[in-house]
Amino acid sequence: MMNAISLALTNPMLNAGSGSGGDPDRFMFFATRNRAASGNIVTALAGTEYVCCKIIVNTPQYVTRTFRFHLPGFASTEGGNSPQETIVTGTIRAPGNSVIVDAMYVRAGGVFYDCSFGGSPSVTIADQTNGTWTDAMSLPDVPAESAMEIWVFYHTATGEKIWPVYRIQKHRGERIWGAADHASLLPFMSDPLADSTAVLDTAYGTQNQPQYYNCDFMVAKGDWDGRPVALAFVDSLGESRQEFSSAADDRGNLGWFRRWLDMDGGLGRIPFHMVGMPGCGSVREYTGTGAAIATRRRDIIREIIAFNGGQWPFTVVLNQLGQNDTSTSYNTWFNTNYRSNVLRVRAEYPGCKIVAFPPLGRTTVTRNITLTSVGTTATATMATGLNGLETGQTVSISNATPTAYNGSYVITVTGANTFTYTFAGGTSPATGTITVNEQGLHAGYQVFGANNTWPADGTDASGKWRLRDDILAQTSGCCDAAIDTYAAWVSPSVAGVWPGMLELPSTTLTAQSGTDGIATYNTITVADPSIFRPEQNIHIYSGPAGIARLSTQVVGSISGNVITYQGVSAVVLPIGTVVRVAASIGELSPVSFVHPQAVIIDRIVAGISQSEKSKFVV
Numbered sequence: 001m002m003n004a005i006s007l008a009l010t011n012p013m014l015n016a017g018s019g020s021g022g023d024p025d026r027f028m029f030f031a032t033r034n035r036a037a038s039g040n041i042v043t044a045l046a047g048t049e050y051v052c053c054k055i056i057v058n059t060p061q062y063v064t065r066t067f068r069f070h071l072p073g074f075a076s077t078e079g080g081n082s083p084q085e086t087i088v089t090g091t092i093r094a095p096g097n098s099v100i101v102d103a104m105y106v107r108a109g110g111v112f113y114d115c116s117f118g119g120s121p122s123v124t125i126a127d128q129t130n131g132t133w134t135d136a137m138s139l140p141d142v143p144a145e146s147a148m149e150i151w152v153f154y155h156t157a158t159g160e161k162i163w164p165v166y167r168i169q170k171h172r173g174e175r176i177w178g179a180a181d182h183a184s185l186l187p188f189m190s191d192p193l194a195d196s197t198a199v200l201d202t203a204y205g206t207q208n209q210p211q212y213y214n215c216d217f218m219v220a221k222g223d224w225d226g227r228p229v230a231l232a233f234v235d236s237l238g239e240s241r242q243e244f245s246s247a248a249d250d251r252g253n254l255g256w257f258r259r260w261l262d263m264d265g266g267l268g269r270i271p272f273h274m275v276g277m278p279g280c281g282s283v284r285e286y287t288g289t290g291a292a293i294a295t296r297r298r299d300i301i302r303e304i305i306a307f308n309g310g311q312w313p314f315t316v317v318l319n320q321l322g323q324n325d326t327s328t329s330y331n332t333w334f335n336t337n338y339r340s341n342v343l344r345v346r347a348e349y350p351g352c353k354i355v356a357f358p359p360l361g362r363t364t365v366t367r368n369i370t371l372t373s374v375g376t377t378a379t380a381t382m383a384t385g386l387n388g389l390e391t392g393q394t395v396s397i398s399n400a401t402p403t404a405y406n407g408s409y410v411i412t413v414t415g416a417n418t419f420t421y422t423f424a425g426g427t428s429p430a431t432g433t434i435t436v437n438e439q440g441l442h443a444g445y446q447v448f449g450a451n452n453t454w455p456a457d458g459t460d461a462s463g464k465w466r467l468r469d470d471i472l473a474q475t476s477g478c479c480d481a482a483i484d485t486y487a488a489w490v491s492p493s494v495a496g497v498w499p500g501m502l503e504l505p506s507t508t509l510t511a512q513s514g515t516d517g518i519a520t521y522n523t524i525t526v527a528d529p530s531i532f533r534p535e536q537n538i539h540i541y542s543g544p545a546g547i548a549r550l551s552t553q554v555v556g557s558i559s560g561n562v563i564t565y566q567g568v569s570a571v572v573l574p575i576g577t578v579v580r581v582a583a584s585i586g587e588l589s590p591v592s593f594v595h596p597q598a599v600i601i602d603r604i605v606a607g608i609s610q611s612e613k614s615k616f617v618v
Contacts, residue, residue, distance in 0.1 A: 022224030048178025265610030388442030454496025488607025
């Protein structure tokens, strides 16, 4: 019969994550900013075939000293086929160009340290391979909560391909430089804050910003104190599709999941590795072969375990998946999709503890209407009542024929189911599947997306919320503990939907923007800039009621009380104009609200108690 000591030795989970002290000889995930390679591949430009990508990662709340970093030979798709690892530099099953890493350095405490690959300072990363690990490198003790720079110098021929990993966070000192040869890049090591190369440094802070090559997996030995270390299975909400580089916090975190895990509360900052990416689906994770492969990241973790003396580089599995697992059949949704990956994870990591995070809801902010008109007065009828629409509010009409009906209009409510607006005039009645969008101003206007009906009632139509109920109940061993996200994001007045803009913080202009409605500008001055972050959509309404919409913009940057747009406007905005933030990005109908904007990211981070991290302890 196995005694307690021998049992602990055979099961690495039993003594890990207890807070009673860790193992200084065990490689563990440690770095913020880690990211699995995914996205759109980058083509080498003439004159910048040689590249240096510098990223900055932050260390845990304990000393680290021995490190290994991994460079991938593939990237995962995003969207419908994610997380299949089929972004390659050539054609699937026909290897293409390799990427040559000329040198790699870690800079800690202002000192550069050479990385090596089997004793060599350079390495060729072959297409459609797992990639390559650096040799173990020991540094003088890196203090807790330090910033470490990772410099990767690499090249291909002009027109060849490079795998995408990181969007550069310039405000944190990250950089991307390019040149025609390796030697021309070396002077940047003496000037590490020199501006990035302009032709590479494009679309900062937007979804279209190119992603550059650097290490994906990172592990370290040090004075690990036994706190939980997480391997996180994530989709687009966990992997931050809703925020881009310029919104990152001081430790490089984007999105609610990273920010919450890295927040210094409860058990403290939880080191983690995010193994998924935007669009990730449980049904495809950790399975597949050939043109549908999604097992390379699993195999890289196996490589860690092999050089880690059989020990996992984590103590707990966090499962945030489910948001993008959908089916008209709940049995397929829960068992075929969601639980299939849980079963694979349990088989891969016997005895692992799985802590699940039930998904957020999905709603739409468009409803169907019919339209008739007399002269230039259009009358809209909504079968379900107006659901919060009010006189003086701006709405957007779409998909009507004649097209003169379409556009943004201020409405007048004329009945329980009707409103009118003035337009150019057209044939009556209008035809088409006509929708009216109010941009998420009222919580009560939202409609539940397909298979998202609240509350769960046991039917397929309430699949998303049935999934939440099953996760919380740990049905069929789908998890060992669960942390509910619902109360942290939901509207305070309407169950199952996102907060409306009228329920969220707003601010006002303290100086007029615009002069004559013709001259363009790109800044506004507001009373409270704290509610904004770069890349956030903002909706600008006439004061004091704040329901007649004047403009919709995207924040480019914030300096003091001045907000700079990513675009320009000519609309005259007087002092007192109301600036509102939406809960979510207005995406494609019929599912409009999926990914939280900054105001909800902050709400979720603050709304899930840090004491919930105690569930990570094994």
